[in-house]
Amino acid sequence: MSRVKISDGVIKDEVLVLGLASTTTKGGLAIESGDMVIDTKKMITQLLDMGATGKADEVIKVPGSLVRLMVFTGLGPKSSTYSHETLRRAAGSAARELHGNTSVTFSLPARKTVEIAAVAEGAALGAYNFTDFKGTTKSNHKDPIKNITIFSKLSNNAQGKVAVSRAEIIAQYASLARDLINMPPSYLTPDRFSKKISEEVKSAGGAKSGLKVQIWDEKALKSQGFGGIVGVGQGSANPPRLLHVSYTPSTKASKRYAFIGKGITFDTGGLALKPAAGMEAMKSDMSGAAAVCAAVLAIAKLKLPVAIEMWAPLAENMPSDTAVRPSDIISIFGGKTVEVLNPDAEGRLVLADALVKAQSTKNKLDGIVDVATLTGAQVVALGTRTSAVMTNNQEFSKAFLECASISGEQFWPMPLPEELRASLDSQVADLANIGDRMGGMLVAGLFLKEFVAPETPWLHLDIAGPAFNEGKAHGYTPVGGTGVAFRTLVTLAEQG
């Protein structure tokens, strides 16, 4: 975990990160050092000699004279102002290349507090490194930067200070989400997941901070009629859980949201067993739960005046003699019955229980957001870096997409076409758990919609692709768990 501060003092740190942009003059470069005044002429000549281009994700390290190490991070084409996301990514790319350094100062072209916030956030997010399970090779792996300093004239400005302390909290809980996703499933069972979050609630201040935890074990789930969670979890030796964390602000809440996250700690496909190739990525099938847990904790830590009801249905989807069979009929909380035609369409079953439960509390909700690695079809449609938003309320969706443009997380609206709904009809139950294969992401969304009161604004976020980075690290995004959706949920709460 990195500490983040803001300063305009003399650089004491041994590593200095500056921005590098390409200029319109052929092959030209510009050093973008923000509030730091630097004689750049000689450095530019040297950088050109080295073949630097200033494009995004290019990070160049050179021995320094002012400092031990000078680091140039690509911003792309030179501009009078850089987008928040450009700054966030440039800071993140540099931080990723600087594991093992104790103290690093970032002086990028950020003058407004929102720009400073972006650099601070990008640097702190990029510093993440998951080495918890390295054994004999652990010493080959370097720790994240301990102290991040944002160089800025706004060091004595209250907003500047708020921006860096917010970045620290965001990075802390993004790391929590990423850690949960990266942990092996034998270690992070549904029970362990719920215990870990209980511990996190305690360290975030517990009841004093307005946080409360409730956990349903397999017995309670069964006796209270959570047939989706029980059905999906019944094939596993690691029994399911339902985890609830509520946050009540100390001042009057402007809004009350329910956040629901899919928490399949491992998805083998159950009796519809997935092929071996690529199955390992299904340890990330609890990324939605990780994101909503991180969000409620961060929102409490930031003391935002918004009430949050977080629900994480947790189960392991395993094939065994006790697993749910294709053609079994289960009863979702509240009584709707579902014919399980495909045990690999398990996410919607656990989410259905949680959606109904979330709406059964006496407090009126201003909105429900569910977050899930729900369908392979999402990845086919939008790729690995853009998540989908489906809704029963266009206004809520618009507001959320606005939040996403602030956070820098990529989301795109997708429809819930009424004509696909009939494909979910069952001969024997109220509903089947699979429908048309074509438009599979939308069919899954339509299934969930059946469990939401039409008058309650609801968003369904399918993060199947972006939740887990199986490619190369880029910007502030590491390989493995990304924590996607977490920051946009916090932004939604910040918008009040």
Ligand code: BES
């Ligand atoms: N967890 C998967 C979806 C998934 C796929 C997430 C790839 C991340 C990457 C989900 O439970 C699943 O298996 N969905 C099935 C649904 C189908 C059986 C209707 C799918 O998408 O193939």
Ligand code: MN
């Ligand atoms: Mn599945």
Ligand code: ZN
């Ligand atoms: Zn799944």
